[in-house]
Amino acid sequence: MNTQSLSRYSGAAILIHWLTALLIFVAFPLGKYMHDLPLSPQKLELFSYHKWLGITVLLLFLPRLLVRIAKPPPTALPAPAWQHRAASVTHALLYLLILLVPLSGWLMSSAKGVSVVYLSLVPLPDLVDKNKELGSLLKEFHEALSTGLFVLVALHLAAAIKHHVIDKDGTLRRMLPGRNT
């Protein structure tokens, strides 16, 4: 293994990457689960937790961009051109959906008249006025975008495993904490 394969992402980028991954892995199934629950105090609590997770994902986006600008990712490891292109497209779409999924959820909350009070402490402004039709429409959007994000994460994960297990290159390890060599 050459030294290039072990040039890692910056510590901050690694932290934000895994934190976002963890939040998505909790928020996505939680969203699916709570949606079908009969109305109960537990359901109301879970909706709030889901919103807080989503807003945290949104909040992490800004430092993620700043880190990416300050410390650009290491150059991609050698691979066929189509794979590099596929990776770039997937990453760009992942960024887009990491932004749009929580944003559509926030919009939907506003339209449905249940504002977001982040961590029960910080009331977030309503992005649109209360409107039932718009609320239902945004719910469809939020669900479709979430499914899109789920598919992209699955692709991203499959590619990482393929690099690690089949190609046996350092792609996955560059996103794991450790010393740069």
Added chain:
Amino acid sequence: MKSLSRWFLYGLIWVSSVANSAELSQVQHDKSSVSFGYKQMGVAMDGKFRKFVAKLNFDPSKPAAANAQIDIDLASIDTGTSEGDEEVAGKQWFNSKAFPSAKFVSTSVKSLGADRFEVAGKLSIKGKSVDAIAPFTFKPQGNVGAFDGTLLIKRLDFAIGEGPWADVSTVANEVQIKFHIVANAAPAAAAPKK
């Protein structure tokens, strides 16, 4: 001279008492509203009741003689979602099949100065009656007047939200009932109803 100014003063009092003696008694339901506010997981929520019947007799110059009554059709609630509307009609909430309406009947009205007043009375919901006080403002406009006030209640005083819903950390115990009532003076001055 002295007696002339006295007569003038009497005249003024008479004119002003005539101007103020218009007692409001006809509620314009299409211009009135009853809404409510509460907190759910720390989030301020609101809703309204589409159907209610309000009766009142109110003369701002004689608040002590005033009285008011309001009957709210609980099945006409709008919580913002059909899921919520169905839930609150259930036994744990209003049990609106057995207790279809909420009723407020005033026992006394007093002036708090300027355009502010306070009405005290009994609020009955779900078979339970509790003394309640609501400060309100009164804004006259010709023969029409608008009453705006808020009644603060604790929902658990009326067993609204039983079982798991009795946990006030999700749906707060405090509920504000906001009323905006528009009323006419004499029936003669009332606009003909279509």
